[in-house]
Amino acid sequence: MDITHQSSTEHPVVRHVMPSYTLRWLRLGWRDIKKSPVDALFYGAAFVLMGYFLSYYFSEAPQIVITLSALFLLAGPFLAIGLYDLARQMEAFDGQGRASLLHSMVAWRGNIQAFSLYAVLLAVVVFAWFRVSLLMFALFYDTAALPSIDDILRNALLPENLPFMLVYFGTGFFFAALVYGCSVIAMPMMLDKEVDTITAMVNSLQAVYKNVLTMLLWAVIIVGLTAVGFATMYLGLILTVPLVGFASWHAYRDLVSYQ
Template identity: 60%
Template sequence: MDITHLPSRDHPVVHHVSPADTFNWLKLGWRDLKKAPADAVFYGAVFVIMGYLLVFYFKDAPEVVITLAALFLLAGPFLAIGLYDIARQLEIFKGTRVNLVHSMLAWRANIPSFTLYAALLAVLVFGWFRVSLLMFALFYDTSAPTLALLVSEAWSPEHLAFLIAYFGAGLIFAVVVFSVSVIAIPMMLDKEIDTISAMAISVQAVHKNLMTMVCWAAIIVLLTAIGFATYFVGLMVLIPLIGLSTWHAYRSIITYER
């Protein structure tokens, strides 16, 4: 099955969308999930397994668990390429068929752009990893509190300052990654476009639809938090829903003209 890119001479146009459109994206994502449940849930299952492995291997290092959980959110758009491809296949073939293997290899459609994006993301991820561990070192001279203690005493004065500083720093990284990736990654999958151009258009789209994209980011964080709160089980459905819906966000915001 061959799915070609849009011609490179097509010019992307950024449209204004309202916050109410986010619910339509979720509706369309849910529709796609019902059309290809096994393929979509496959990706959700991968995220669930990753979550359990994370807790199992780093259960005695809460600072690593929290840091990697945040990295999960930062790298999520890139890891969801396969889900974007599933939504694209459903769109192209009118929901009649989906090739899971094709979605797993979708990144090959634009190797140079995805490679450079992965390199840039790795730099940001490494930066967050170092900043995160530095936060723990600054606030806890001896040893970090357990994860259970941080959760149970989150609002105590002893831990509140740390949480404000930690999530404040994390928010900066999250805003940067979200802004340069939310539209860029679906676009690089859909069109032969270089990484920097795609990232610039993504930032433009976020700027033009600031309130809408803030709402969309909040929905993503909320759904992911629900997935974490269900001991990762909820991620099996929620991650595919977010990925498929994000493709429709891209389609809603970006059109092309000659």
């Protein structure tokens, strides 16, 4: 049993949902993990390995470590296409078939133009954030060599470092909020329907605008679960990433209808 990418001329309509829906999304996401545990853990393990890779190769370059950590969060929706597809398959099969891991790994081919443009736009944002982060390090640390990550963490709360921390994390929050708003339902929508990147992003921003409290809570939950994964030396990501990915698919289903 298989499913194909749906071409649709239906008009997407963004709905208003209560903040309590976030618990429903998590509950449904956990249900999907139990339905397809091996496939879910495959994607979770991939994120764990990525975390170790970043730590190993960039431990001596703090400006890159922080930027790549932001990339790790910002690129989540794009990297989680496979999880969205697994959730989509389980929804379509409704217990009458098994989700295909291979299908999920190539699901992006169904709307390759939209996903490709999104990847380009994401790369532009990440590159801009990378350049801004380097500029801030150069402005606030007037030294021949960039400080180590240990020096930054050790001196983070010193009064003289407060301007740097405020500017750096304020800028990071801006980039994260921008990408979150543009992608929170855009990626599942591009997987589900043959829509272009801009249309999907506009609907994503509209979903956030219509559901500010709900989407703010959802963002806090995503950050919290990601933080748990990082706090456990990345091992927690093996569960938190599939949970967020599956739950995000159900968020899309509740937030968008078609007429």
